[in-house]
Amino acid sequence: MATKSPTSVVTGGAGFLGSHLTDRLLAEGHCVIAVDNLITGNTANIEHLARNERFEFIKHDVSTYILVPHAVDYVFHFASPASPIDYLELPIPTLKVGALGTHNSLGLAKAKGAAFLLASTSECYGDPLVHPQKEDYWGNVNPIGPRGVYDEAKRFAEAMTMAYHRYHGLDTKIVRIFNTYGPRMRLRDGRVVPAFIGQALTDTPLTIFGDGSQTRSFCYVSDLIDGIFRLSQSDFHEPVNIGNPREMTIKQFAEEIIRITGTTATIEHRPLPVDDPKVRQPDITRARKVLGWEPAVSFEEGIKETIEYFRGCLVRGHLGERVASLHEKDHVSSFSR
Ligand code: NAD
Ligand code: UDP
Numbered sequence: 001m002a003t004k005s006p007t008s009v010v011t012g013g014a015g016f017l018g019s020h021l022t023d024r025l026l027a028e029g030h031c032v033i034a035v036d037n038l039i040t041g042n043t044a045n046i047e048h049l050a051r052n053e054r055f056e057f058i059k060h061d062v063s064t065y066i067l068v069p070h071a072v073d074y075v076f077h078f079a080s081p082a083s084p085i086d087y088l089e090l091p092i093p094t095l096k097v098g099a100l101g102t103h104n105s106l107g108l109a110k111a112k113g114a115a116f117l118l119a120s121t122s123e124c125y126g127d128p129l130v131h132p133q134k135e136d137y138w139g140n141v142n143p144i145g146p147r148g149v150y151d152e153a154k155r156f157a158e159a160m161t162m163a164y165h166r167y168h169g170l171d172t173k174i175v176r177i178f179n180t181y182g183p184r185m186r187l188r189d190g191r192v193v194p195a196f197i198g199q200a201l202t203d204t205p206l207t208i209f210g211d212g213s214q215t216r217s218f219c220y221v222s223d224l225i226d227g228i229f230r231l232s233q234s235d236f237h238e239p240v241n242i243g244n245p246r247e248m249t250i251k252q253f254a255e256e257i258i259r260i261t262g263t264t265a266t267i268e269h270r271p272l273p274v275d276d277p278k279v280r281q282p283d284i285t286r287a288r289k290v291l292g293w294e295p296a297v298s299f300e301e302g303i304k305e306t307i308e309y310f311r312g313c314l315v316r317g318h319l320g321e322r323v324a325s326l327h328e329k330d331h332v333s334s335f336s337r
Contacts, residue, residue, distance in 0.1 A: 004292030005054065007031040007070055009114075011062045011105055012078035014041035015288040016184045017119065017177070017221070021076060022046065024225045026054055033068060037061040039093060045184050059154070063096040064105045072112035074232060077105040078119040080154075082271065084147065085190025091149040099160075106164045106172075117232050118161045120239060122178040122280055131232020132247075132281035133238045135176065145275040149163045157238065165237055173231050178243025178282045181313035182221030182302065187319050193218065196254055197310045198261040212251030215289040218283045219244035220302030230291040243282035244295040260300075261307060282331045 008025050009273040012018040012096065013034020018041070022032045031054040034046060038059065049055040051307040060066065062079050082096045102118065109116035125133045126141030141151045158174055165172040181193035188198065199206045219242070227242035249257070252269055287293045 005029050005031050006073040007033065008074040008076060009033045009035060009068055009072050010076045011035050011066075011079060011101065012041065012080065012119070014018055014038055014043055014045050015078060015082070016041075016045070016059070016182075016186075017180065017224070018076075018078040019045035019184055020182070020221050020225050021078065021228060022049070022055070024229055026052060027263050027316065028076075028119050028229070030054070033058060033070065033072075035060050035062055035066060035068075038078065039090065040083070040086050040186075040189070042186070044191065060228075062101040062104055063093070064100075064104070067107050068108060068112070072108065072114045075105050075109040075112075075114050075116045076119070076232070077102060077116065077157075079105075080119070081150070082121075083189040083191045088146055088148040094149045095153045098157045100152070102160050104155040106140065106160060106170065109316055110164065110168055111325070115173070116161065116164070116226070117173040118157055120158050120174050120176045122151075122241070122243065122282065123147065123277075124155050124158065124176060124331035125277075125280075126151055127275060127277045128279060131279050132245065132283040133241065134242055135286055143277050146273075147275045153290055171235075172299055173234070173238055174239040175228050175231055175236075176239050176241045176282075177188070177224060178219055178241065178280065179216045179222055180219045180224045182306055185306075186289055187310055187313050192216070192250060192253065193306065194310065196257045197261070197307055198314075200261040200265050201255050201307070201311055203265050205266050205268035206254045206257065207270050208250055208254055208323050209270050209276065210250075211269070212254065213249050213278075214272075214276060215247050215249050215279045215281065216253070217244055217247045218253075218299065218302075218306075219295055227287055227291060227293045234291060236290045238286050240288055240290060241282040241284055242293070243284065244299075245281055245284055246299055247279075247281040256303070260303060267307075278320075323328040
């Protein structure tokens with residue numbers, strides 16, 4: 001007997017990660033409804049799906065009631081500004097989508113009897129005092145600092161998700177995503193990967209914030225999406241870190257970008273943003289044990305793919321300005337269920 005394709009709703013589906021997740025779900029045979037208000041996303045990320053009968057795009061702000069007139073099996077809540085520059089410029093929409101958007105997405109999952117997966121973040125650990133970070137570490141977050149709008153919204157989102165699990169018996173999952181990079185990031189979203197690559201490719205100085213001794217651990221997007229898909233298929237309800245444990249300082253990262261691109265650009269120091277975490281590295285013991293997952297793409301491979309992608313963006317003049325596509329028509333494609 002043929003089984004019906006599952007239907008997934010992906011909030012933030014026109015963003016960097018949401019669009020890659022959408023591609024993976026479609027490849028797994030799902031029907032996908034991407035819901036996005038395009039505040040930091042772009043329909044260019046989902047343009048290739050315009051003729052896919054299993055794909056629908058709804059332009060909508062999920063901080064308001066979400067209406068989906070179909071049966072739904074999974075809700076993946078990815079909507080939220082994610083770059084520090086974006087959430088510092090959009091503090092209230094960030095708080096709202098983490099709080100109200102999560103509530104509405106959970107409500108949608110409950111009404112449809114769907115499973116729910118929250119895109120949470122390593123920022124829940126704040127400026128960590130435990131290194132590397134394990135899921136049972138409660139974090140060191142400044143609630144009233146500029147980053148608090150993102151960190152606390154995500155911590156609230158985790159609390160709300162666990163409450164729906166415990167009180168309503170909803171099948172929920174929480175992924176804590178560590179710095180992920182790859183094609184479809186906006187060249188000018190301010191995150192360090194597009195920033196340094198864009199600067200290197202245009203021979204302008206790489207802007208290191210502070211002395212560059214702070215560390216990050218960069219995960220290639222296909223690895224992250226694989227971990228998230230596995231988590232969605234598991235019956236594990238506590239948070240799971242997904243990220244690549246290969247840690248480097250931001251100074252080392254700048255030097256790698258200079259080496260790989262062969263740029264003539266130099267390094268320039270700028271002030272360190274307030275509450276910028278000094279270290280970050282995922283402990284992925286839980287993901288290995290529960291999901292049988294670990295990253296497969298090396299830094300060298302992933303970064304070369306990403307450099308080529310951004311080279312193409314520069315040639316085409318796609319610099320990734322925010323809200324560039326608000327004029328796009330609302331529905332890219334639709335399917336009937
Ligand atoms: P992104 O900015 O590319 O994508 C976010 C998407 O959400 C955008 O398309 C945006 O338009 C949409 N959105 C924002 N507010 C919305 C709202 N109110 N209603 C509907 N759509 C809305 O960022 P990303 O890197 O793809 O991040 C996706 C998710 O993953 C976010 O929840 C982010 O917090 C989380 N995350 C990402 C990383 C990373 O390294 N990329 C790390 C940790 C967590
Ligand atoms: N950073 C930098 N130069 C830039 C952008 C970022 O030195 O042009 C630093 C930033 O201060 C942080 C790290 O790179 O220490 C990673 O920043 P990103 O914005 O990518 O994300 P975060 O990990 O802070 O959320």
